[in-house]
Amino acid sequence: MFSKYLGAFVTATLIFLPSLTFSVQAQSQEHGSNLQLNNAKIRQFLPSAKSTAAYFSLANHSDKQRVLKSALISKMGRVEMHEHVHQNGMMRMQQVNEIAIAAHSSIEFKPGGYHLMAFEPAEELKKDEQLSLTLLFANGEQVTASLQVVSLQDEMQQKGHDHSQHNHH
Numbered sequence: 001m002f003s004k005y006l007g008a009f010v011t012a013t014l015i016f017l018p019s020l021t022f023s024v025q026a027q028s029q030e031h032g033s034n035l036q037l038n039n040a041k042i043r044q045f046l047p048s049a050k051s052t053a054a055y056f057s058l059a060n061h062s063d064k065q066r067v068l069k070s071a072l073i074s075k076m077g078r079v080e081m082h083e084h085v086h087q088n089g090m091m092r093m094q095q096v097n098e099i100a101i102a103a104h105s106s107i108e109f110k111p112g113g114y115h116l117m118a119f120e121p122a123e124e125l126k127k128d129e130q131l132s133l134t135l136l137f138a139n140g141e142q143v144t145a146s147l148q149v150v151s152l153q154d155e156m157q158q159k160g161h162d163h164s165q166h167n168h169h
Contacts (some may be wrong), residue, residue, distance in 0.1 A: 034062035069139035077120025
C-alpha cells in the first residue's frame with residue numbers, strides 16, 4: 001500500500017514541481033546551426049523510482065521547421081519524449097515520436113508539458129554532476145549540451161520555501 005502512494009507521489013513530484021534553471025549553451029554538430037538549447041537539467045532519481053525527468057528550452061532561429069526525433073542522455077539506458085494531455089477531464093502523460101519546432105520559435109520542455117523521461121541509469125546520478133544531452137533531428141542534425149543534475153530537495157527549497165523575501169500586507 002505504501003509503495004502505491006510513494007509511486008503516485010513520485011509521479012506527481014516529477015510532473016508538477018517547478019524546477020531550477022541553469023543556463024547552458026548547446027553546441028551543434030553542424031556548423032551554422034540555428035538551434036539553441038538552454039537551461040538543460042535532469043532530476044536525480046528518487047528512492048525506488050524507475051524514471052526521472054529532464055527539462056530544457058530549445059529555440060529554432062532558422063527559417064525552416066525542425067523536427068526533434070529523439071534524445072540521448074549519457075549514463076541513461078533509455079530516453080523517451082513525453083507530453084501531458086488533458087483527456088476526459090484528466091491530465092495524463094503520453095510518449096511522442098516527434099516534436100516540430102516552427103521556424104523562428106522556441107519550445108519549453110517543462111513540468112506539465114513536453115519533457116524527457118530517462119530510464120535505466122548506468123549509475124546513481126550525483127547532484128551538480130554534468131551529463132551530456134544530445135538531441136537528434138529528422139534532417140540528421142544533432143545538438144549536444146551539458147545537462148545539470150539537480151536534486152528535488154534543492155528545487156523545493158528554491159521555490160516558495162524561502163520566506164526571507166516575504167512581505168505582509
